[in-house]
Amino acid sequence: MILALSLSLLASDFEVSGATVAAYPIAVTEVAAAGATGLASASLRQRVEPMLDMTGMFRLLDRASFLAPASEGDQTGDINWDAWKQVGARGLLKLRLKAAGEQTAIMWRLFDAGTQNLLTEGQTKALKGKEALAAEKIADAIILRLSGEPGPFASRIAFARREGRNTSIWTTASDGSNLQRVTDRKSLSILPAWGAGGQSLYFTHLTDQGQHLYLSGIAGGPWKGIARHPGSNAGAAMSRSSVTLKGTTYKRLLALALSKDGNTELYALTPGGKIVARLTDHWAIDCSPSWSPDGASIAFVSNRGGSPQIYALSLADLSVRRLTFKGNYNQTPAWSPRGNLIAFSGRDERNVFDLFTVDIKTLSIKRLTQAQGHNQEPSWAPNGRLLVFSSSRNGKGSRLYVMREDGRHHRLLNPKLGAATTPRWSGFIQR
Amino acid sequence: MIGRPANRHLPSGWRKAIGVSISLHVAVVLSLVLTGGEAPAKPLQHAIIAELVAKGEPQKKKELPRRVRTQRKKPGKIKPKTRKAVSKATQDTAAAALKRLDALAAGEEANDALARLGTQDQTGDKPSDAKGKAEGSDQGTLSQGELLSLQNNYLSQVGQAIKADGNYKISDTISSAERIRLSAILFLRIGRQGQLLEARLEQSSGHDQFDRDILSAARSASYPAPPKEIAKRLSTGIRGTFRP
Numbered sequence: 001m002i003l004a005l006s007l008s009l010l011a012s013d014f015e016v017s018g019a020t021v022a023a024y025p026i027a028v029t030e031v032a033a034a035g036a037t038g039l040a041s042a043s044l045r046q047r048v049e050p051m052l053d054m055t056g057m058f059r060l061l062d063r064a065s066f067l068a069p070a071s072e073g074d075q076t077g078d079i080n081w082d083a084w085k086q087v088g089a090r091g092l093l094k095l096r097l098k099a100a101g102e103q104t105a106i107m108w109r110l111f112d113a114g115t116q117n118l119l120t121e122g123q124t125k126a127l128k129g130k131e132a133l134a135a136e137k138i139a140d141a142i143i144l145r146l147s148g149e150p151g152p153f154a155s156r157i158a159f160a161r162r163e164g165r166n167t168s169i170w171t172t173a174s175d176g177s178n179l180q181r182v183t184d185r186k187s188l189s190i191l192p193a194w195g196a197g198g199q200s201l202y203f204t205h206l207t208d209q210g211q212h213l214y215l216s217g218i219a220g221g222p223w224k225g226i227a228r229h230p231g232s233n234a235g236a237a238m239s240r241s242s243v244t245l246k247g248t249t250y251k252r253l254l255a256l257a258l259s260k261d262g263n264t265e266l267y268a269l270t271p272g273g274k275i276v277a278r279l280t281d282h283w284a285i286d287c288s289p290s291w292s293p294d295g296a297s298i299a300f301v302s303n304r305g306g307s308p309q310i311y312a313l314s315l316a317d318l319s320v321r322r323l324t325f326k327g328n329y330n331q332t333p334a335w336s337p338r339g340n341l342i343a344f345s346g347r348d349e350r351n352v353f354d355l356f357t358v359d360i361k362t363l364s365i366k367r368l369t370q371a372q373g374h375n376q377e378p379s380w381a382p383n384g385r386l387l388v389f390s391s392s393r394n395g396k397g398s399r400l401y402v403m404r405e406d407g408r409h410h411r412l413l414n415p416k417l418g419a420a421t422t423p424r425w426s427g428f429i430q431r
Numbered sequence: 432m433i434g435r436p437a438n439r440h441l442p443s444g445w446r447k448a449i450g451v452s453i454s455l456h457v458a459v460v461l462s463l464v465l466t467g468g469e470a471p472a473k474p475l476q477h478a479i480i481a482e483l484v485a486k487g488e489p490q491k492k493k494e495l496p497r498r499v500r501t502q503r504k505k506p507g508k509i510k511p512k513t514r515k516a517v518s519k520a521t522q523d524t525a526a527a528a529l530k531r532l533d534a535l536a537a538g539e540e541a542n543d544a545l546a547r548l549g550t551q552d553q554t555g556d557k558p559s560d561a562k563g564k565a566e567g568s569d570q571g572t573l574s575q576g577e578l579l580s581l582q583n584n585y586l587s588q589v590g591q592a593i594k595a596d597g598n599y600k601i602s603d604t605i606s607s608a609e610r611i612r613l614s615a616i617l618f619l620r621i622g623r624q625g626q627l628l629e630a631r632l633e634q635s636s637g638h639d640q641f642d643r644d645i646l647s648a649a650r651s652a653s654y655p656a657p658p659k660e661i662a663k664r665l666s667t668g669i670r671g672t673f674r675p
Contacts, residue, residue, distance in 0.1 A: 012670040012672040013615055013670050014586040014587060015673075015674070016594060016674070018599070019648075021601055021602075021604060022602065023603045046512045056603070058604070147606060148605070149606060405607075
């Protein structure tokens with residue numbers, strides 16, 4: 001016993017663990033400015049706040065409770081620290097805008113109210129009236145400083161949107177704002193998939209002739225035919241890194257489910273649509289590919305075991321490993337950017353689809369959603385901390401929601417979006 | 432749609448809950464019988480014997496506290512003196528004391544361990560007598576082992592003070608994957624009244640926000656005053672390993 005005591009004294013005297021994990025209380029405020037700049041400051045703040053809230057990491061403090069005067073500056077000496085500590089702020093984010101000709105200079109400073117230290121600061125410029133666009137940059141900078149990881153906002157979300165009898169492809173900023181149409185309203189286009197770099201989208205267009213894969217720029221415009229084989233050309237997925245297949249390394253490969261041979265199988269195609277290899281060869285249906293971040297494996301759905309389950313295909317030898325053994329209808333796998341988990345939707349014993357993750361090493365399954373309608377089609381944010389998915393919870397058809405990777409903190413992506421399905425979160429998009 | 436499956440789900444949930452509740456109750460009763468039931472009984476038995484002796488002989492003040500102390504210090508060396516009943520009782524309390532020391536070493540039950548040491552003295556003697564003589568002489572003669580256990584006990588109190596009332600909070604900005612790996616060492620100096628004299632990072636976790644979180648928790652905690660016997664030892668500072 002004495003030995004144990006003296007040994008423990010060598011390293012450290014005592015241990016503390018079992019912390020309460022709590023959302024980081026943050027106050028966001030703008031340095032008061034007159035006229036248009038003042039309005040722009042407020043609109044920028046009004047976009048930054050819900051973005052931080054959406055991540056589920058922060059607790060946004062209510063402005064009505066703020067004690068510091070609106071005129072307070074953003075220099076360490078200007079700030080009434082006690083007033084901020086009293087309202088419970090750990091972090092204090094100050095936004096300051098300054099008109100400079102046609103542009104507005106936007107500065108942000110993040111303080112730790114406890115130690116009164118400046119944690120991070122930055123600045124950017126925006127065209128007059130477009131100041132809110134800086135919110136993504138600011139939110140990501142705050143998240144990077146406080147989590148040590150990149151934020152999710154340098155990205156967009158693509159989805160299929162119901163418009164009358166037709167369905168078209170749209171994109172939105174990752175906070176649900178800034179909706180943009182990709183395909184026109186007369187088409188029946190489904191299953192969007194991001195092209196490399198986040199500037200183009202693959203999608204399957206349904207006609208009487210078949211289900212063909214096309215590519216379009218994210219701002220719309222002419223389509224390019226990518227795969228128009230007989231039958232179904234659906235469920236495209238672009239690799240997130242280079243891929244080595246049968247001794248050849250490709251910068252990017254497209255995985256696609258084709259039924260040209262009578263039975264749906266997975267194929268690897270170049271980004272332009274040339275078939276490189278057939279990946280699966282089984283009497284069962286193989287579909288819904290999702291690449292591992294390292295490009296060495298593809299998760300997919302197969303009913304080769306009797307019911308639809310999630311499998312992983314190794315590109316090195318095309319060997320197949322079953323990942324899910326629970327449930328009798330598991331589909332739409334999405335491999336996380338961290339590589340350790342695959343999110344999927346599974347039908348549970350109540351005949352309801354819910355979201356789960358499977359750990360690819362231990363095969364342990366974790367439930368993410370429950371008792372809120374059907375929840376399907378998960379897609380990971382590029383930083384792996386959030387998931388977008390479709391849910392029927394409000395009874396008005398499928399809507400897009402965002403939640404934390406652990407299944408907490410659900411947020412409707414955009415109430416104005418209406419019926420939307422098959423969301424796909426892009427990778428990081430360079431700006 | 433949602434209500435019906437939930438109802439169907441309830442009974443099995445309740446059954447599980449009842450099953451867990453019953454097994455927990457059984458476990459509590461068993462543990463009381465096996466450990467908790469015995470431990471308080473022995474000092475009491477001992478106290479009754481002491482009283483009987485006290486009535487017969489006038490020298491009780493010196494004898495009784497000494498017996499209690501020897502049991503704690505060297506439980507193995509106790510030899511039967513006069514009555515078999517007494518010797519068995521002392522051995523049992525000695526074993527119990529050893530158990531308690533082990534618990535101290537494990538850092539469990541540390542919260543009220545000091546209090547228990549105190550009450551044990553009181554069961555052996557009247558509180559007024561113990562204060563005047565027995566404790567006064569005790570201070571000078573604490574063995575190395577006793578000092579160590581006193582110190583260890585205080586250190587675990589420090590750890591608990593940091594965690595008390597949800598004071599030990601870490602930010603949700605730190606990802607769960609990251610949390611598993613984090614570990615940092617803080618250096619603390621605590622004054623004789625329990626006031627925090629110094630808190631600094633001795634070994635960073637490598638994660639800024641976690642470092643800030645643990646420093647903030649260490650600074651906002653209220654610490655107990657260290658026991659006089661070890662205050663000097665502790666004045667050079669202590670190190671705590673922090674994990675989420």
